[in-house]
Every structure is written in structure tokens, then in C-alpha cells.
Amino acid sequence: MINVLFAARPERWPLYETPLTEAFAEAGLQVHLATDIPAEMVDYIIYAPNSPLQDFTPYTRAKAVLNLWAGVEGIVNNPTLHIPLCRMVDMALTQGMVEWVTGHVLRHHLGMDAHILAQPGEWAPKAPPVAWDRKVTVLGLGELGTACAQSLARIGFDTHGWARSEKTVEGVTCHTDLSEALTGAGGVVLLLPDTPATTQIMNAGTFAKLAPGAFLLNPGRGPLIDDDALLDALNSGQLSHATLDTFRTEPLPQGHPFWHHAGITVTPHIASETRPKWSARTIADNIRRNESGAPLLHLVDRSRGY
Incomplete structure (x- = not known):
């Protein structure tokens, strides 16, 4: 079982729960998806930079942070983040x-x-x-x-x-x-x-x-x-x-x-909103790749900031 923490603002959870659950199933992944998994049990973090989660130190088992947004400026310089960070490209x-x-x-x-x-x-x-x-x-x-x-x-x-x-x-x-x-x-x-x-x-x-x-x-x-x-x-x-x-x-x-x-x-920051149906598939595919030994896609280069 893969433990995936959804770490975004609470109003996003109802929008993403079903699309993510369906995408994990389609990818053939056995996933426990939740908003409240104990830090030491988390394998992956689905993340929005305005999330209350700002300290990644307790997530000692986590393999990657999968950003819900294309922009990563709100997380890329977080000094507690030392695991791979993937930006959203879908x-x-x-x-x-x-x-x-x-x-x-x-x-x-x-x-x-x-x-x-x-x-x-x-x-x-x-x-x-x-x-x-x-x-x-x-x-x-x-x-x-x-x-x-x-x-x-x-x-x-x-x-x-x-x-x-x-x-x-x-x-x-x-x-x-x-x-x-x-x-x-x-x-x-x-x-x-x-x-x-x-x-x-x-x-x-x-x-x-x-x-x-x-x-x-x-x-x-x-x-x-x-x-x-x-x-x-x-x-x-x-x-x-x-x-x-x-x-x-x-x-x-x-x-x-x-x-x-x-x-x-x-215009109110609508040029390219992340759509749950499609971004969920991108996240599921990236986790599937990593679990099978393939490289993660859309890795952020910390030295360049994106």
C-alpha cells in the first residue's frame, strides 16, 4: 500500500479526492489517499504551495513532492525540503x-x-x-x-x-x-x-x-x-x-x-488553471513511474528555481 498525503488547502480536497482515487486505480496502484496520514508513514505528498504544510522535516519516508501547480516559487526554496520536487505539467x-x-x-x-x-x-x-x-x-x-x-x-x-x-x-x-x-x-x-x-x-x-x-x-x-x-x-x-x-x-x-x-x-489568474481530472492522471502516472523504477517526470532544478 502506498500512502499519499494530500497537502493543499481544505477547499481543494473535495475537488481532487474522486479524480485522484480514480486515477490511481486506472494506473494499477494500491493507494491510501488522505489528508491526515502520520508524517512518518507518508510515501508521497501532493502539494499546493499555499498549504498549511511548510515543514517537511517529519516526512522521513517520503519519496517525492508532487506540486499541483506549474509554478514552484512558493516551495522551491523551502529549507526543509530535501526530496525530489515535481512541478505540474499536464x-x-x-x-x-x-x-x-x-x-x-x-x-x-x-x-x-x-x-x-x-x-x-x-x-x-x-x-x-x-x-x-x-x-x-x-x-x-x-x-x-x-x-x-x-x-x-x-x-x-x-x-x-x-x-x-x-x-x-x-x-x-x-x-x-x-x-x-x-x-x-x-x-x-x-x-x-x-x-x-x-x-x-x-x-x-x-x-x-x-x-x-x-x-x-x-x-x-x-x-x-x-x-x-x-x-x-x-x-x-x-x-x-x-x-x-x-x-x-x-x-x-x-x-x-x-x-x-x-x-x-x-483576468483573475485563470490563464491555465489546474484541472483535477487531468492533473490527477499526471500525478498517478508519476507515482507509477517512480514505483516501477523509472525516473520521475518534470523534476525541478533547485539551482535554477524551476
Whole structure:
């Protein structure tokens, strides 16, 4: 019997209990799944970083922590965690991000807001450029960034991607030079992890490299953007619009200027929500692999922070 502790906020347990139970059965695993297993008996921990569990010292038998979220910045530096940590990568999470990014890129590319918000009698035809005349740059070419870049490339956008290490993605011009990736871009999508190396990667200097009137999407992490520089870029017209799904403080405080700026769309961290049905299968498969002697998937590199 494999003892699996579900260590997330209490309201998530009813959402995950049945999908996890079914996924373990489908994987052929004999699992005792619960929220209150004695620490010394736990084999695996299914975890959300806002869980009350913050001290991993008592879990001497545990083989791995399986994160429910794609982001691991809330756990990766926990000094009591010394066992493998796996981030969440599943097909539904990826598909959700691709749909959100593609939809909002097309929204801004086509200028849909002007038509949707037009008053009766307004008639100002202005055709957008075709996709291949607009450079769109995706910062971050991990699982999510690569999938989104490929989707944009299939539509026909002049799609570029940036990562710190060399990447090859079909249909995408890949860069390791940030300036090259951003210069002349008419749209930018942020899909980077939150690390010291990525904090405020979009700032006054990097905004200035974009084509005038560019748009910005941030479904990545709030600290990737210098908030004051973003507002300045919008007010000057260097940016035409920013659609933001992640923020330094969540929920976004009611008095925050992002709520009231005409050039900003706020979405409530929904770009790629973890779906229990699909994430449960990913977790069950990873445990099955580890129990059979195969390597765990989606291991976090502690030195890089993701």
C-alpha cells in the first residue's frame, strides 16, 4: 500500500479526492489517499504551495513532492525540503494556456476591443496587418511557452521566442539574446518562471525596444513586470494594451491602479488553471513511474528555481 498525503488547502480536497482515487486505480496502484496520514508513514505528498504544510522535516519516508501547480516559487526554496520536487505539467494545463494566449493575442492583433466597444453610428474601418506582418515574442520556452509559440506560428505570426539556453522550436525564431528577441516586437507574451534572473525583465529599457503600440500579455508571474514602467509605457503610447493574469499580490487589491487604467485588462489568474481530472492522471502516472523504477517526470532544478 502506498500512502499519499494530500497537502493543499481544505477547499481543494473535495475537488481532487474522486479524480485522484480514480486515477490511481486506472494506473494499477494500491493507494491510501488522505489528508491526515502520520508524517512518518507518508510515501508521497501532493502539494499546493499555499498549504498549511511548510515543514517537511517529519516526512522521513517520503519519496517525492508532487506540486499541483506549474509554478514552484512558493516551495522551491523551502529549507526543509530535501526530496525530489515535481512541478505540474499536464496536457489540459498546457491546452488552457494555449487557448488563453492565442485568444488574447488575436484580440489585440485584430483590434477587437474597438469594434466591441463601438457606439452606434461609429464607422471607422481599419484593417489590421496580417499575422505574418506582426512579430510576436514569447519570453520563456518551457512546456507552456513552446506550446503557445507553436500555436501562434501555426496561425502565421512572425513568432519569436527567448530562453536563456539555446532552443529549437519548429516555426519559431529562437533567441538567447533578449534585445534581439524584443526589438520591433508588436506583441510580447510572458511565460517565464519567477526567479531572481527574471524579476522585472520587462522594464523601461525592454519596453523601449518594442514596436510603438505593442501589446503585452502576462500569464506568467507578476514580478516579471516593473509595474511603474508598465504604466509609463501605456501612458506614453509605447504600449497600446496589457492583459495581465498574474500579479505581485493576489487577489489584486481593489485600489490598485491596474483596475482603473483603460489600457489594462485584468483576468483573475485563470490563464491555465489546474484541472483535477487531468492533473490527477499526471500525478498517478508519476507515482507509477517512480514505483516501477523509472525516473520521475518534470523534476525541478533547485539551482535554477524551476
